[in-house]
Amino acid sequence: MSETINLSAPGGVDAGLSQKQLADKYGLKVSGARPGIVAYTKELWGRRHFIVAFATARLVAQYTTAKLGQVWQVVTPLLNCAVFYLVFGLILHNRDIPYYIAWLCTGVFIFQFTQSAVQAGTRAISDNLWLIRALHFPRACMPIAFTVIQLQQLLISMVVLVVIVLCSGIPIGITWLLVIPALLLQFGFNTGLSLIMARIGSKTSDMSQLMPFVLRTWMYLSGVMYSIQGNTNTWSWPFRLIMTINPASVFMELIRHALAPVIYSHHTKNHQTMPHHLWYIALGWCVVSIVFGYIYFWKAEEEYGRG
Structure with a gap:
C-alpha cells in the first residue's frame, strides 16, 4: 500500500522547512526561476527570429491608423530639423558651421535613434505584460526588439539623410563606409541602455513620464544644434572632458565626420579637427552598456510580469 506525505501539513515530516529548503531537498525548481546567465544567453539567441519578427510586425502596425502611414517615420525627424533650424540657425544665427543643414539633420537623426530606444525600452515590460504573462521566453527579448524597431526606423530615415547631404553639395566619399x-x-x-531602462521602468511606472524631460536635457547638452568644440574651448578641463565623452555626442560626431569630412577640413583652420580617439570612446560605451545592461536586466528576470 502506497503512502502519501503532505509536505505542507502542520506537523508533517517537512514542517518548518522553507520553500528553498524543500526545493533543495527534493531536487525541485522554483516556477519561473532565473536561469544561469549562460543558459539565459543561449535561450535568448534561440529567440532571435522571434525578436526580428516581433520588431517588424510592430513597426508595420505602428502607423497603420495614420493616413500617411510609415511616411511619418521620415516626416517626424524632418519636422524636428525644421524647428531646430528656425530657432538655432535663423533666429540665433548659429550657422558658422559649414553645411549647417546637413550637420544639423545628422545630429537630429542620430540622437533620435538613442532617444527613441530609451523611451521604448522604458515601457518595454510594462506595456507588454499581457504577452509576458501569457508566454514563456527570455524577457530581454522585449527591450531588444524595441531597439531593433528603432534601428529599422533609422535605416529608413538614413535614405532621406543621404539625400539631404548630397543636396547640400557634399560628395560621396569612402568615409561613408564608416557609418x-x-x-x-x-x-x-542603445540596446544596453534599453535593457537598463526596461528594468527600471518595470518597477517605476512614473519613469516613462519623467524620461522626456531627461532626454530633452541630454539633447541640449549633446551638441545636436551647436558645435561642442566651438563652445567649450574656454571651459575648465573637467567639464570639457564630460562634454567630450558624452556618448550621444560621440556617436553624432563619428557619423557627421563619416558623412561630411569636408566640414572638419574647414574646422582645421580653427583647430577643431576630429579627435581620432572617439572610436575608442564609442567602443568603450558600447561594451560597458551591453555588459552592464544585460547583467542588470537578467538579475531581475524572475520578477518581470509579476504582481
Whole structure:
C-alpha cells in the first residue's frame, strides 16, 4: 500500500522547512526561476527570429491608423530639423558651421535613434505584460526588439539623410563606409541602455513620464544644434572632458565626420579637427552598456510580469 506525505501539513515530516529548503531537498525548481546567465544567453539567441519578427510586425502596425502611414517615420525627424533650424540657425544665427543643414539633420537623426530606444525600452515590460504573462521566453527579448524597431526606423530615415547631404553639395566619399560600424556601436549602446531602462521602468511606472524631460536635457547638452568644440574651448578641463565623452555626442560626431569630412577640413583652420580617439570612446560605451545592461536586466528576470 502506497503512502502519501503532505509536505505542507502542520506537523508533517517537512514542517518548518522553507520553500528553498524543500526545493533543495527534493531536487525541485522554483516556477519561473532565473536561469544561469549562460543558459539565459543561449535561450535568448534561440529567440532571435522571434525578436526580428516581433520588431517588424510592430513597426508595420505602428502607423497603420495614420493616413500617411510609415511616411511619418521620415516626416517626424524632418519636422524636428525644421524647428531646430528656425530657432538655432535663423533666429540665433548659429550657422558658422559649414553645411549647417546637413550637420544639423545628422545630429537630429542620430540622437533620435538613442532617444527613441530609451523611451521604448522604458515601457518595454510594462506595456507588454499581457504577452509576458501569457508566454514563456527570455524577457530581454522585449527591450531588444524595441531597439531593433528603432534601428529599422533609422535605416529608413538614413535614405532621406543621404539625400539631404548630397543636396547640400557634399560628395560621396569612402568615409561613408564608416557609418556602418558607427551605427553598430550605437545600436549596441542603445540596446544596453534599453535593457537598463526596461528594468527600471518595470518597477517605476512614473519613469516613462519623467524620461522626456531627461532626454530633452541630454539633447541640449549633446551638441545636436551647436558645435561642442566651438563652445567649450574656454571651459575648465573637467567639464570639457564630460562634454567630450558624452556618448550621444560621440556617436553624432563619428557619423557627421563619416558623412561630411569636408566640414572638419574647414574646422582645421580653427583647430577643431576630429579627435581620432572617439572610436575608442564609442567602443568603450558600447561594451560597458551591453555588459552592464544585460547583467542588470537578467538579475531581475524572475520578477518581470509579476504582481
